[in-house]
Amino acid sequence: MRETGKMANFDPKKFLSDNAIIIMIAVLAVIVGFVTDNFFSGSNLKNLIVNVSPRFIIACGVSGCLITKGTDLSAGRQVGLSACLAAMMLQSIDYAARALPWMPDMPWFVALLFVVAIMAIFGAVNGCVIAFLKVPPFIATLGMQTIVYGLCSVITGNDPLGGFKSSYSKVALGSLGFIPYLAIFALVVGVYMWFLYNKTRHGKYMYAIGGNENAAQVAGVNVPATLIRIYILASVLYGVAGFLVGAKAGGASTATGFGYELEAIAACTIGGVSTNGGVGKVGGILIGVLVFEILKICLQFLRVDPAYTFIAQGLVIIVAVALDLRKYLAKK
Amino acid sequence: MAEYRLEMRDVVKTFPGVKALDHAQLKLRPGTVHALMGENGAGKSTLMKCMFGIYHMEEGEVIYEGQKVQIKGPLDALQRGIAMVHQELQPIPERSIGENIYVGRYPTKRFGPIVTVDHEKMYEDAAAVLKEVHLNYAPKAKLGSLSVSQMQLVEIAKAVSADCKVLILDEPTSSLTAAEVEALFTIVNELRAKGVAIVYISHKMDEILRISDEVTIMRDGQYIGTWAAKSLTTDMIITKMVGRELSNLYPHRENVPGEVVFEVEDFTSINPKSFRHVNFQVRKGEILGVAGLVGAQRTELMEGLFGLRCHNAGKINYKGKELKVNQPKDAINSHIAMLTEDRRATGILGVLSIADNVSIASLNQYLIGGIMLDDRKIEKLVQDNVAKLSIKTPSSKTLIQSLSGGNQQKVLISRWLANDPDVFILDEPTRGIDVGAKYEIYCIIAEMAKQGKSIIMISSEMSELLGMSDRIMVMCDGRVTGFIDGKDANQENIMALATQFE
Numbered sequence: 001m002r003e004t005g006k007m008a009n010f011d012p013k014k015f016l017s018d019n020a021i022i023i024m025i026a027v028l029a030v031i032v033g034f035v036t037d038n039f040f041s042g043s044n045l046k047n048l049i050v051n052v053s054p055r056f057i058i059a060c061g062v063s064g065c066l067i068t069k070g071t072d073l074s075a076g077r078q079v080g081l082s083a084c085l086a087a088m089m090l091q092s093i094d095y096a097a098r099a100l101p102w103m104p105d106m107p108w109f110v111a112l113l114f115v116v117a118i119m120a121i122f123g124a125v126n127g128c129v130i131a132f133l134k135v136p137p138f139i140a141t142l143g144m145q146t147i148v149y150g151l152c153s154v155i156t157g158n159d160p161l162g163g164f165k166s167s168y169s170k171v172a173l174g175s176l177g178f179i180p181y182l183a184i185f186a187l188v189v190g191v192y193m194w195f196l197y198n199k200t201r202h203g204k205y206m207y208a209i210g211g212n213e214n215a216a217q218v219a220g221v222n223v224p225a226t227l228i229r230i231y232i233l234a235s236v237l238y239g240v241a242g243f244l245v246g247a248k249a250g251g252a253s254t255a256t257g258f259g260y261e262l263e264a265i266a267a268c269t270i271g272g273v274s275t276n277g278g279v280g281k282v283g284g285i286l287i288g289v290l291v292f293e294i295l296k297i298c299l300q301f302l303r304v305d306p307a308y309t310f311i312a313q314g315l316v317i318i319v320a321v322a323l324d325l326r327k328y329l330a331k332k
Numbered sequence: 333m334a335e336y337r338l339e340m341r342d343v344v345k346t347f348p349g350v351k352a353l354d355h356a357q358l359k360l361r362p363g364t365v366h367a368l369m370g371e372n373g374a375g376k377s378t379l380m381k382c383m384f385g386i387y388h389m390e391e392g393e394v395i396y397e398g399q400k401v402q403i404k405g406p407l408d409a410l411q412r413g414i415a416m417v418h419q420e421l422q423p424i425p426e427r428s429i430g431e432n433i434y435v436g437r438y439p440t441k442r443f444g445p446i447v448t449v450d451h452e453k454m455y456e457d458a459a460a461v462l463k464e465v466h467l468n469y470a471p472k473a474k475l476g477s478l479s480v481s482q483m484q485l486v487e488i489a490k491a492v493s494a495d496c497k498v499l500i501l502d503e504p505t506s507s508l509t510a511a512e513v514e515a516l517f518t519i520v521n522e523l524r525a526k527g528v529a530i531v532y533i534s535h536k537m538d539e540i541l542r543i544s545d546e547v548t549i550m551r552d553g554q555y556i557g558t559w560a561a562k563s564l565t566t567d568m569i570i571t572k573m574v575g576r577e578l579s580n581l582y583p584h585r586e587n588v589p590g591e592v593v594f595e596v597e598d599f600t601s602i603n604p605k606s607f608r609h610v611n612f613q614v615r616k617g618e619i620l621g622v623a624g625l626v627g628a629q630r631t632e633l634m635e636g637l638f639g640l641r642c643h644n645a646g647k648i649n650y651k652g653k654e655l656k657v658n659q660p661k662d663a664i665n666s667h668i669a670m671l672t673e674d675r676r677a678t679g680i681l682g683v684l685s686i687a688d689n690v691s692i693a694s695l696n697q698y699l700i701g702g703i704m705l706d707d708r709k710i711e712k713l714v715q716d717n718v719a720k721l722s723i724k725t726p727s728s729k730t731l732i733q734s735l736s737g738g739n740q741q742k743v744l745i746s747r748w749l750a751n752d753p754d755v756f757i758l759d760e761p762t763r764g765i766d767v768g769a770k771y772e773i774y775c776i777i778a779e780m781a782k783q784g785k786s787i788i789m790i791s792s793e794m795s796e797l798l799g800m801s802d803r804i805m806v807m808c809d810g811r812v813t814g815f816i817d818g819k820d821a822n823q824e825n826i827m828a829l830a831t832q833f834e
Contacts, residue, residue: 195704199704199705199707200703200704200705201695201696201699201705204688204691204692204695204705205692205695207681207684207688208681208684208688208692210683211681211682211683211684212677212678212679212680212681212682214677214678215672215677215678215679215680215681216681216692217640217660217678218638218640218660218670218672218678218679219660219664219692219693219747220660220661220664220665220693221692222659222661274683276683277683278681278682278683278684279683
């Protein structure tokens with residue numbers, strides 16, 4: 001009954017304008033597929049999946065901040081720090097230029113746990129500064145961005161890190177049949193986030209705070225605790241993503257992760273996470289990341305100068321947010 | 333010269349779910365004070381906002397100085413000589429008094445192609461205007477350094493500075509002291525003598541009968557009539573405003589007050605100007621009305637009891653034990669609920685569904701295995717409430733912001749009922765709700781009391797307090813000034829207590 005009602009209300013014009021960016025990118029992909037070779041190939045698909053996976057994990061982290069009307073500008077630098085930490089723990093034992101010669105040989109998942117635990121501290125600090133000191137998230141995480149970058153420079157001495165043990169590199173490069181391990185990480189994170197956002201009290205409280213923080217407080221929501229949990233979870237996910245990004249690149253430096261926060265925020269927005277708070281779905285975030293990465297690959301295949309690629313990405317971000325706000329304005 | 337300075341004819345304006353103005357009209361003669369009266373929600377402010385160009389009316393016309401005009405916005409209205417002092421002030425406290433008076437129309441001077449603000453002229457003019465309305469403030473002082481009532485007078489100075497021909501005063505005296513009211517009346521009299529047509533909106537009968545020449549009464553967005561103020565009495569105005577026998581407006585109540593469940597002793601705010609030394613009791617199944625003027629600190633007191641504001645003295649005895657409330661969660665866990673005054677600001681979660689809005693305060697009850705929420709249980713809760721409170725909505729997935737005010741209020745009541753409250757604080761439960769929905773909410777309140785819940789109801793509508801309360805507590809300026817039994821209460825004895833300033 002309800003389904004037929006929905007169909008009857010289907011408005012093609014509204015559908016087009018609500019999904020304009022996604023449709024444009026899809027059309028672009030089809031065109032690129034026809035005018036270039038190998039666009040629709042297994043290796044290109046794998047390339048897409050491998051690029052999307054860590055970015056999706058980062059975007060999931062930022063999404064909680066955005067849904068509660070905040071943001072996290074320290075995401076990219078936290079990814080970089082995580083990559084460097086993982087690198088320092090997982091350099092091959094016989095590599096000559098080990099950053100920490102005393103570091104014992106350890107399995108990759110132990111290193112991952114260490115990285116995640118360390119990053120959780122940064123998330124807790126972000127959360128407390130925002131929840132208790134009431135510093136606007138934009139400013140709080142801007143400060144944290146600079147702090148994390150500084151810390152990363154200090155511990156690495158600004159030297160790039162390489163010489164990873166093979167088990168670490170394999171995390172990024174290996175695959176289970178056709179499915180890259182990276183995709184499995186992303187899938188686990190995606191399922192976890194979907195469950196958290198839709199089926200738990202934490203998720204409901206998060207949307208409530210984003211919808212109306214004062215009303216949420218009146219309804220008995222522990223606003224500070226929820227915000228702190230959101231920022232800790234975000235940092236944990238940056239930790240996982242940074243671990244994977246390092247493995248994938250086969251090296252890490254202070255430059256790793258630069259600008260990832262902006263890509264993540266842009267992807268969330270394209271995927272329907274409202275900048276006005278209270279709205280955003282995990283499936284939408286995945287679509288947002290996909291759109292962004294497909295755009296990049298399309299431009300690569302068209303042999304567009306990377307400098308122009310940035311211009312195109314910037315335009316997509318602005319248009320996506322403008323369209324999102326237009327939806328909101330139209331409802332008023 | 334036309335007989336009327338300004339005429340509004342057959343004005344229609346609808347908001348989602350409510351017909352705010354239904355062929356309303358108003359005729360202003362120059363050099364008169366015209367009182368505009370009606371209950372809350374009768375459409376007075378909406379009509380004024382249409383005149384001032386804040387709202388665009390769907391039907392009807394405005395005749396200004398004999399010509400049909402279209403007022404495009406507040407700036408257009410000001411340039412035509414129509415000024416308005418809003419009920420809710422919109423001050424810029426960090427800027428000077430002078431800048432606040434001339435914001436948006438600063439005097440300018442030119443240096444060749446460069447236009448700058450002429451601060452010298454602005455402050456000179458501001459000083460002159462302040463003098464004209466007998467205000468002795470330095471125009472360069474920050475507006476934020478004044479009290480709320482002083483800001484209100486500055487707002488009036490702003491209207492005067494526009495050299496207005498029509499001046500709208502929307503509840504100008506709600507935050508003024510008696511002396512300030514006298515000062516305001518002096519200004520109003522001077523403006524009237526200059527030929528300004530003044531619209532005066534107020535609920536205070538004595539003021540209306542004293543200052544106004546003509547009275548127009550509205551009810552439910554409709555025009556009821558215009559009379560000479562001399563020909564009216566307080567009773568006549570109330571009858572015309574309410575428009576029906578009071579007994580039909582409220583449901584028959586069958587609640588029987590029992591033992592005391594909620595007792596407040598010496599409750600005092602950390603803010604010395606707010607509530608202090610408050611003592612009261614509420615019985616099981618009792619409806620306690622709370623009366624007072626704007627600024628009586630009724631909302632602040634209730635927010636203090638609910639943990640939204642801090643207190644530094646006093647205690648709450650609840651069901652025979654002392655209850656400590658430091659945050660709303662503490663009150664909620666003890667089955668105390670509070671429907672807040674400002675539905676938009678602190679009630680609804682606008683972009684969330686009705687299901688989310690109903691369940692948010694009681695999610696702990698729908699857990700499977702302590703972690704996962706049971707969507708079916710939540711859906712059942714929502715459907716039960718939709719049926720029980722007759723909430724009109726297409727589905728439980730509908731966003732609450734798309735419902736009418738009355739239905740939003742019912743959703744919020746459902747939110748708290750899901751938590752099975754024993755004490756339910758209702759702050760202006762029917763504000764901004766149309767008449768039909770009001771009656772339904774009264775029925776819900778009566779039913780809750782019958783089930784033995786204790787109700788504390790703040791209301792600024794006198795008839796609502798008289799029609800619904802077993803007992804009425806009256807506050808003035810942060811203190812409880814007395815209690816009146818529901819049967820003995822009337823407008824006069826309530827007002828006497830509500831104006832008992834120290």
